[in-house]
Amino acid sequence: MNEVKPINLVGVTACPSGVAHTYMAAESLETAAKAAGCDVHVETQGQIGIENQLSTAAIKAADVVILTNDIGIKNEDRFKGKLVLRVSSGDLIGKSPIIVKKLMAKLAEV
Amino acid sequence: MEIVTKDIINLDLKTQDKNDAIRQLGQLLNKAGRLNNLEGYIQNVIKRETLTTTGIGFGIAIPHGKTDAVKDISVAIARLHEPIDWASLDGGKVDLIFQLAVPESSKGDEHLRLLSALSRNLIHEDFRNKIRTSQTAQEVIDLISQSLTKALEV
Numbered sequence: 001m002n003e004v005k006p007i008n009l010v011g012v013t014a015c016p017s018g019v020a021h022t023y024m025a026a027e028s029l030e031t032a033a034k035a036a037g038c039d040v041h042v043e044t045q046g047q048i049g050i051e052n053q054l055s056t057a058a059i060k061a062a063d064v065v066i067l068t069n070d071i072g073i074k075n076e077d078r079f080k081g082k083l084v085l086r087v088s089s090g091d092l093i094g095k096s097p098i099i100v101k102k103l104m105a106k107l108a109e110v
Numbered sequence: 111m112e113i114v115t116k117d118i119i120n121l122d123l124k125t126q127d128k129n130d131a132i133r134q135l136g137q138l139l140n141k142a143g144r145l146n147n148l149e150g151y152i153q154n155v156i157k158r159e160t161l162t163t164t165g166i167g168f169g170i171a172i173p174h175g176k177t178d179a180v181k182d183i184s185v186a187i188a189r190l191h192e193p194i195d196w197a198s199l200d201g202g203k204v205d206l207i208f209q210l211a212v213p214e215s216s217k218g219d220e221h222l223r224l225l226s227a228l229s230r231n232l233i234h235e236d237f238r239n240k241i242r243t244s245q246t247a248q249e250v251i252d253l254i255s256q257s258l259t260k261a262l263e264v
Contacts, residue, residue: 016158016161016162017158017174017176017212019174019176019210019212019222019225019226019229020164020172020174020210020225020226020229021166021172021229022226022229023226023227023229023230024166024172024229024230024232024233026230027229027230027231027233027234028233031233031234044226046222046226047176047212047222048222048223048226070162088162090162090163090166090199091199093166093167093199093233094166094167094199094200
């Protein structure tokens, strides 16, 4: 088994009303990823509009893309060819530390 | 108008179930002159609740209504006398409610940034703990404004 190493993550979060879950999910993912030593960028698509838009470089460098599946994500074609994980914003809010750990373990197997 | 004021905070709300809690907080918002239509707002919040639960875990629920029944963007806060069921994502009971009221037409509103910053803060345990141990409504407001100021500076 290979060594589990920090990975590069990007994510996009959105939710039906776009006022709360979007931001909680983003914060939770960022906090968990940083705690695990990973590089992380999370774009929010809420009522305010798009914030922290992912750069082309960040997407290119990402080992995995995490998208919330509560509602559609805008400009999803940016992630063509990337490894994409779809989870609910609720799962990101509650389980980001576990999700990040599992992704790190999974990528170490490759 | 500020998004949270003392008159929409109840640090010892007595309630048995979530619909009653939503109604009581709706009444607080209405009394503070922040709604156009109390029933319309309550129905909107309860309808939102049926889409997916707003019990986000950590003992917190964030019911919200986005409707023209809301006049001013607001967050009513309640600490519950006894924790209640909220079909939470982590299965736990809820003892802290942040009930949002957002006008339908609030696109681009600066206040939405405050709500997003508050939502982000709720992810952090130390922030939740401080709200749980606050002695007065003013203390809660101070905590929130401090953290929001910090969040908006970054």
